[in-house]
Amino acid sequence: MDVEVNVGELVALLNQTLDYAYPSVTVVGELANLRVSKGKWLYFDLKDDTSSVKFFGTVYMLPGPLEDGMLLKVAATPRLHNLYGFSMNVQSIQPAGEGSIKKAAELLQAKLAAEGLFDEARKRALPYPPKRIGLITSSQSAAYADFIKILTARWGGVAVELINVQVQGEPAPRQITAAIEQFNALAEPPEVLVLIRGGGSAEDLAAFSTEQVTRAVAASRVPTLVAIGHEIDLSLAELAADQRASTPSNAAELLVPDRRHELRVLTDYRQQLGRLLQQTVSDGRQALTIAGERLHAAWQQLSADELQSLRLKRQLLSAYNPESALSRGYAIIRSEQQLHTRVAQLQAGQKVTINLQDGQADATIDQIRPKKVL
């Protein structure tokens, strides 16, 4: 069938055919002529030994910094532009093959490190033990099962909130990033975000070294703990996390104490409390004994002083005892129990009693001679 069309119609017709035949194609090839225009538009070629095809997209599709020569896996739709000819419109770009994945990760790591995303100073301490954990992983994975098993064996009372995500494949970075943002956007976010995935090939783990996921981990307001793959695997998300664990099981071990250990500590505490109380009581008893001794000493001092003062007073008193005057040659004269101190109290012929130091004598007054008053 011979069809006559104008140029615009030809472009439309070819695009329609391409759309129908190839809604999306994933092409693997070596990157060449990578170019960014106006900070937004992305141009590059994918080539192999025999062919080269032009690709067009935006910089937002870049998984990170890329270099010519890297092997890429690019999802794109074929399109004929009405002025610039044929190109593939990019939907997503991923490094392909161990070498390229490693190279891409190195380039991205250098770029993000230069921005300070992995700085030690940014690392925050995780709450220990946390009351609420936001868990991001695949609920079907061994990593999830291991994490929950170890967590449950070690500790209780933790609320685990899970967002189930794909941990590999093309949607993984978007889903993981969205889950991190979703937890952060909660009115009451969990105390810690845990991002885990079990072991796998470099390609399987690639999502956790993408710029998108690494930046989301670094930007999380909720502190993060990331464990990807085995001990030897180190993803960029782990570098950006507040804490890294070697495996999902290790993540559970780092998050919560072991209840058996805590129980032993509590038993020690119980004994320690008893000992400390006893110590306080015996300290108190000792203080009491010392106080008693001081009281006794003070009393003795006081009573000795008092005795001395009493002795002095007794001496003083005895000096004033009239009886003691008799021994010095004085006499006391009484009549009918009345004491006579003046001759005016006497009259001639009156009977009196004279008291001397060793006895009494009765006498009669013969004559009274008062002193002459001048």
Next chain:
Amino acid sequence: MATKKTDYRTLSEELDGILSRLQSGELNIDEAMPAYERGMKLVKELEAYLKNAENRITELQATLQD
């Protein structure tokens, strides 16, 4: 016999505080006795927590669906 609001971290910190106050020797017997009783109560509650508390797992619906 765990309390209604079992918060291990808070109770555990309170217990540490009581122990260090008792250790400092600054408490007299009037103060030490209630501190000891509170400490023993905390030990019991924490032990009960460790023996009885269970984890709760819920799944949040992801906002992003592919």
